[in-house]
Amino acid sequence: MRLRPPFTRRSFLRGAASLGGGLLLGCGRGGCARSAPLERRTAGVVVVGAGLSGLVAARELRKAGVGSVVVVEARNRVGGLTISQEVSQGVMVDGGGAWVSPKHTRILALAEELGVGTVDAAESKGNPVFLFDGVRVAGTGRLFSRAEARELRQLRDKLEGMAAELPVGAPWDAPRAAEYDEVSMAHWLADNSSTVWGRRDIDLAIDFTFGCQPYDISLLRFVAAVKSVGGLERLMAISDSQDVSFSGGSQMLSVKMAEALGDQVLLASPVTRIVDDPAGPVRVETERLSIECGHVIVAMMPADARRIEFEPELPELKAGLISNWTGSPDYKAHIVYKTPFWRNNRLNGTAVGDGVVVDFIFDSTPAAGTPGVLVAFGAGEELPATVDDRKEVVTQSLVSFFGEEALDAINFVEMDWLTEEWSTGCASPLAPGVLSKYGPALRQPVGRIHWGGSETSAEFDGFMEGAVRAGERVASEVAAILRESGAIPAPAKSG
Ligand SMILES: Cc1cc2nc3c(=O)[nH]c(=O)nc-3n(C[C@H](O)[C@H](O)[C@H](O)COP(=O)(O)OP(=O)(O)OC[C@H]3O[C@@H](n4cnc5c(N)ncnc54)[C@H](O)[C@@H]3O)c2cc1C
Structure with a gap:
């Protein structure tokens, strides 16, 4: 296995210990210090975050007949993790x-x-080039021995077998979820592998997919990712x-969706507080604006939501998910x-x-x-x-x-x-104990607060495809509630 300095830039995971943006913004438990009264607006639904997921959600809600959807974005551009x-x-x-x-x-259809x-x-x-332990090799021919190739196949079979046990989109419901979530991948590899390339192959997949070290990610999180993309080969075979x-770049998708939404996309407007008081409308607040709405969709990596203050406080499981998520x-x-x-x-x-x-x-x-x-x-x-x-x-x-x-x-x-201030991370390696405990809160709405973002997708989470699917899923969740209440019409029957 590769040896690296114990604390490298790459292994800098932004986790529970990182400073919340609330502090950066001058916000605390009692709210944000403001000098002027907030400008007030109303909307049917507010979407927080103009990444792919948020913009797809807004677009789908407009298609479903929601008259007023406002997207509020912290950065002065759309696209989030695409640029x-x-x-x-x-x-x-x-x-x-x-x-x-x-x-x-779904993303290909959107494009x-x-x-x-x-x-x-x-x-x-x-040929590809490999450089390990100071030895440069072009091509895969001489890379590993037969024994290593055999072990590699065995390790892959074991991981695939575990992935097959997981329900799609709900790894925490698997009978052995807690057991798989107790150990890190480093621990599992130490117990299951004895050759250099057996470990290195999986180590590389972890590094490339999650940008972390094997001790930063639990076995459950890794096999859940295998399940989510439909197999280990797909996670590891970079070309596939x-x-x-x-x-024009994948940001073009967001640019085009934002163009269609026009002035309903508010840039450079970090959301600081969301108030879901059952006695009135939901209030989504930035430093200068308060938008009253029927529902709000928070469309970002769970860790990014640490920068938003929620009132009343989120249930323990949801708050734990947000504070323990690592990017x-x-x-x-x-x-x-x-x-x-x-x-x-x-x-x-x-x-x-x-x-x-x-x-x-x-x-x-x-x-x-x-x-x-x-x-x-x-x-x-x-x-x-x-x-x-x-x-x-x-x-x-x-x-x-x-x-x-x-x-x-x-x-x-x-x-x-x-x-980048407004992105905690590019990928989500989760430490042992996080996914099995807090995973059930990923998609569960809290009152009128709904959750988008690629990480909430049952499949291809952490990918752009996951972002699109999550946007579609959360939009249909909100549209169903609005239909039920008569706020928007039922979809026309075809034929
Ligand atoms: C280097 C890198 C390489 C990648 N490679 C690939 C790849 O090859 N293929 C692939 O499919 N995926 C890849 N991904 C992942 C993919 O880009 C993301 O999964 C996807 O774009 C996430 O979209 P999203 O809408 O869920 O979240 P985001 O894009 O993170 O959108 C969230 C938005 O919320 C905004 N926001 C955050 N806080 C607030 C706030 N308080 N108020 C208002 N707005 C806020 C953010 O500014 C952001 O615009 C890569 C990511 C990175 C960074």
């Missing part, structure tokens, strides 16, 4: 969520409805989940070259290794063939403070994999999610 970045004239890349597979049916095209992943002819990206912030950089030089050396641009600053690298060259673009995910040692120093250490990692030509970059564009 498009220009690396060369007209060449856009994704600084956040990027790739989807053909199994991601089609919105007129956002898809782009095939870069051609993958040639990277079939297509969206032209792991990731680092993603695009390094641009005149041409994809690695292809001339029969390499496909995929590189995985240890002891380097960026440990997962892929070819992100546009279909036109130029410029050559590598996308690199951060790992290991703490990254330096300045962009010039980060560029230097990232480039040195690329040299280790691809040789001296990697020094000739013409552009370097990075996205450091660790420094």
Whole structure:
């Protein structure tokens, strides 16, 4: 197993100990200090968070006949964990969520409805490069011994077997949920594996999918993710989940949905407090606005909701879910070259290794063939403070994999999610004990407060597909209540 410093930037999980945004915003138990009275507005439904999930929820509610849906977003842009970045004239890349597979049916359908095209992943002819324990190998041929390959299959079978026991979307209901949630993946691997590559293979899947160390994630959380994506192969086979990206970047989906909602999307408006007093309407408050509404949807990672004060206090299980949820912030950089030089050396641009600053690298060259673009995910040692120093250490990692030509970059564009105030993390590794105890509160509405965000999805949670499915699910939950009360009409019968 790879050895890493005990506290690295990559292993910096934002968990229960992190400062809540309430403190950052000058809010406390008694509410937020304000100098001027709040401007008042009304809406049928308020959606908090203009990421994919929140915008899909708003769009679906509008389709269902809800006249007034207001989306309130903390950032001055929409898209949340998706962001498009220009690396060369007209060449856009994704600084956040990027790739989807053909199994991601809801987001592909949404893209089609919105007129956002898809782009095939870069051609993958040639070999991947591996760099472990200082040894560089091109191709998988000599990577592991027969004994290691056998153990690897056994470990995968065991994990698949456990995943098969879990009910879809409710791993906490499995008969052995508590048992699986008692141990970390590090613990389980130590008990079940004796070869270097047996452990390393799973370790890499944990690192790539969750951006954490095996001791940061429980066995139940890991096998729940296997279940959620439909199998370990899909979680580990990076190419399978990277079939297509969206032209213009996946943020385009949110941009188009927000355009259709027009001035009902309020940017730069962090929600500080939600008051659900049964005697009156729900109140959603920002520093300058109070919106009265019938229902509110909170569409973000549970950990992000720590920045919102709820009145009355949330039930113990929901409050525990929010305070114990961990997010792991990731680092993603695009390094641009005149041409994809690695292809001339029969390499496909995929590189995985240890002891380097960026440990997962892929070819992100546009279909036109130029410029050559590598996308690199951060790992290991703490990254330096300045962009010039980060560029230097990232480039040195690329040299280790691809040789001296990697020094000739013409552009370097990075996205450091660790420094993003409004996102706790990119993925959700959960420590032992969290999922089995607090999981049942994930989707359960609290009064008129409903919960969206990718993590609440029964399938593909933590992916853009999960965000879309969660948005659809929470919108239909709210629409059903509004229909029941006669606030919106029943859907017209077809035929
Ligand atoms: C580096 C990286 C790589 C990824 N790669 C992939 C990939 O290849 N494929 C894939 O499918 N997925 C990928 N993902 C995950 C995917 O991007 C997310 O799962 C998905 O975009 C989450 O959408 P969401 O709407 O649920 O949450 P978010 O996008 O997090 O949206 C939540 C929104 O709520 C806002 N907010 C937070 N607090 C407040 C507040 N108090 N008031 C108002 N607004 C608030 C936030 O600003 C944000 O806009 C990746 C993510 C990252 C970061």
